[in-house]
Amino acid sequence: MIYVFGFILTLGILIVIHEYGHYRVAVACGVKVLRFSVGFGRVLWRRQATPQSTEFVLCALPLGGYVKMLDEREAPVAPDQLDGAFNRKPLWQRTAIVAAGPIANLLLAVFLFTASYWIGTDEPKAVMGAPVAGSLADRAGLRAGDWARATSRDGVEWHDVRSMIDLRWAVTQAALRAEPLQLMVTDRAGHGRRTVALPLDSINTQDVDAKTMQRIGLGSAFSEPVLGKVVAGGPADKAGLMAGDRVLSIDDAPVIDGGSLRSTIMASGRDGTARPMHWKVDRAGRTVELTVTPNVVADNGKTVGRIELVPGQPFETVTVRYGVFEGIAQGASQTWQMSVMTVKMLGKMVIGQASLKNLSGPLTIADYAGQSVRLGLPYYLGFLAVVSVGLGVLNLLPLPVLDGGHLMYYLFEGVTGKPVSELWLDRLQRGGVAIMLMMMSLALYNDVARLLGLQ
Structure with missing residues (x-):
């Protein structure tokens, strides 16, 4: 139920803000707004102060919204109301009205990121677990317990790393730019500062996801290899x-952290048979040797070992919080960086340099919305900001059914001095609808594939 609530709340906020951007600028430009609708289909709620004022409605299908304005192209307009018709307004006003929706979403993202930074979030400390063997991080010399303190693109200008989320964001951006990234790291106590170069320009980044992070070598944050809850039986x-046993080794291979412990347990059932493991643990200062035989279970189409315990202690966390002005600056910066990254990723998908699996749809949004609601207000605000950026950028794409398509029409009108013909408007509209239907179908397919473990 929390996922449905989170999904509806997310869409409701983003749609209202987007359409309010159109509505507010239209009213400021003297355009008469006939209807402000959140959702499509059957009307569930309606309010109209007077017969001449705007009608506000809430409809049954909350997958969008619209602002209907007085326009001679849609219906006859009385002579005394022509001044309020959208099509009678100068080009710059029509452009401002159309652009106001996406801009409202981007401004909302700045506000939401800022509010999240002001409140503060508890995030994993940027102390790295054991890198995947043979990965970029492993070959670069990173080790379990290394604490990332700063990142740099050129080795001159450095940016502080406040948490593991900061580090992953910096790595993701560098991977998408196909450029190396330098890390300044110390040990867990803050001693032994050194610089490590990650050659992220050497990997294929069609999919920047968990598997990409595995290839890079950034797994989970460091956790002590101390056992948590052990399930009875x-x-x-x-x-x-x-519980409380510190794992020293499994089959004579040292266990460095909770992440490597988890990986070793899962690998014990990789061939489909239960392989007994020889464990050495430290229990209250004395070494105990045990033989552990896992259960073999199916997980996302693979067989893995399970022994029914919590492998490792919780990550060490830090509270990331910004001051008033720093929070505003970070909110604006994060919105800009995410907007640029979204545009680049969409461009790469169009030319085949990025996988179409990166497209997500309503099921993924609902999943993350529910998860972020469970985590608390600052996490939900951050999630809402990310989706708002995506909605703002998406609506600026030059597709005829989107705001960006209308802006392209106005650009043509500004250059040629005449509007796009009705014939071409109809053709482009049909093409735009077809493209949008394909994108929506692909996004929904990706959602279902992820839920079924096929991606």
Whole structure:
């Protein structure tokens, strides 16, 4: 239920703000607004102060909205109301009205990011777990327990890393730009500062997702290899493992952190058979040796080992919070960076340099909306800001059914001095609808594939 609530709340806020941008600028330009609708289909709620004022409605299908303005191209307009017709307004006003929706979403993102930064969030400290063997991070010399303090594109200008989320964001951007990234790291105590170069220009970044991070070598944040809860009656309990045991080695291979412990347990069932493992643990200062035989279970089409315990302690977290002016600056910067990254990713998908699997639809939005609502207000605000950026950028694409398509019409009109003909408007509209239907179908397919574990 929380996912449905989060999804409806997210769409409701973003649609209202987007359409309010159109509405507010239209009214400021003297255009008569006939209807302000949130959603499509059957009207659930309606309010109109007077017969001559704007009608505000809430409809049953909350997947969009619209602002209907007085326009001679849609219906006859009385002579005494021609001054309020949209089509009678000068080009710059029509352009401002159309652009106001996406701009409202981008401004909302700045506000939401800023509010999230002001409130503060608890995020994993940028202390890295053991890098994947053979990955870029492993070959570059990063080790479990390395604490990332700053990143740089050129080794001259450095940017502080406040959390693991900061680090992942910097790595993601560098990977999309196909350029190396330099890290300034220390040990967990803050000693032994050194610089490590990640050659991110050497990897294929069609998909910047969890698998890409695995290839780069950035897994989970560091956690102590100390056992958490042991499920009664499970393989770990039967073998004699206890909560609080510090794992020293498995099959004589040292266990460095909770992430490598988790990977080793899962790999024990990789060939489909339960392979007994020889464990050494530290229990209250003495070494205990145990034999642990996992259960073999299916997970996303693969067989993995499970021993029914919590492998490792919780990550160390830091509270990331910004002051008033720094929060505003960071909110604006994050909105700009995400907008640029979104445009670049869409461009790469068009020319085939990025996978179409990066497109997400309503099911993914609902999933993340529900998760962020559970985590708390600052996390939900951050999620809402990300979706608002995506909506703002998407609506600026030069597709006829979107705001960006109308802006292209106005650009043509400004250059040629005459509007696009009705014939071409109809053709472009049909083409735009077809493209949007294909994009929506692909996004929904990706959503379902992710839910079924096919991606």
